[in-house]
Amino acid sequence: MKKTKTSYLLRGTPSILLVLGAGFVMASSEDLREALGMGAAVLISMLLSSIVVSAIHNIIPAYAKIPAYVMIITGFVTLISMLMKAFFPEVANMLGVHLAALAVSAVIYRDAEEVADHNGEVKSIEVALVTGVFFTVIMVVCALIREVLGNATIWGQPIAFLQDYKISALAGAFGGYVVLAIVMAVINKITGLHHHLDENEEKEGN
């Protein structure tokens, strides 16, 4: 299969990425504003760290790669956290500790280690953009479902006719798991991802 942007998202990558990023996806998909804030934070930190890692990976010795990459990502996450507190304090408050936890997120680290460390700037930027946009879309979709059905609000504004029908469980931790599972199953159904995974497993088995 030709390795295009589409194939990157069809080769089982979403499942792996979503396992690694399940925590921040669920934690920041209670509210649409939160989801967009976290989406922007993931996209920007992944993009900037990919550019820096792909530019300097040759001069970092192998034994120092883990701490070096983690500190590069942490630097950018700190920067984003400060900017968010200054310009979007409400969103920063909503995200709380999860914004800081992005510094040690396996998704961003994986992108730095497996993509930026082995490729040039252009390829790294391309993959970081695709991954960042993918996470933002997933979080926005989950947030829309959870905010509208769980809280009967949208962008923090109450939806009058839904007030008596809200499903409070969707707004909590349980809702995060259920909604993400259903969204992932829909993606699998649409893209036929489970067929790709089955084929890959068969090949690996051989």
Added chain:
Amino acid sequence: MTPEIILGIILTSILSGNYALIECLGTGAVIENERSTKRSLALGAGTTLVMLLATLITWPINKFVLGEKLEYLQIIAFVAVVLVISEAMHLVARKLLDNYCHSHFVKFAVNGAVLGLCIHNTEHGFLEAIITAAAVGIGFTLTMTLYGKLKDLAVDEDAIPASFRGLPIALLTAGMIALALLALKF
């Protein structure tokens, strides 16, 4: 601090305030866990030790060095401390940890649960922070072990709709456990 408060902190951290399942910190490490019970327990013990040592160091750093003036350096300082502790543990017991972890221990130990715990603990007193660290570590270990054990159970794959196989059904299972733990919230 009364024994009732200590018991409350321990039960909350392990059950209704479980970091991996309820607080969504370090969830990836739990969901992807396919290790045996022995390996899960050993790795959980390692992570608990990292949590305890990290709290022992980050709490005084936040109180006496960073304060309110240098609060913006909190994430960088805490990540650096967690990295140093994990690397030091890896140096001391490299073979043992890599054997249990199946990959680099530092990559596993530097996770959202450890960093989130250090940040949450700055709001508590020192003794409370230490007890919370130990209890959160135990809760993380138990969840990871339980989840690893669930993967061992024989499941009829055909009973699960094709698009729900893999991650979606794993997430639904975690959701059910989270719901059960939330029921213990008073």
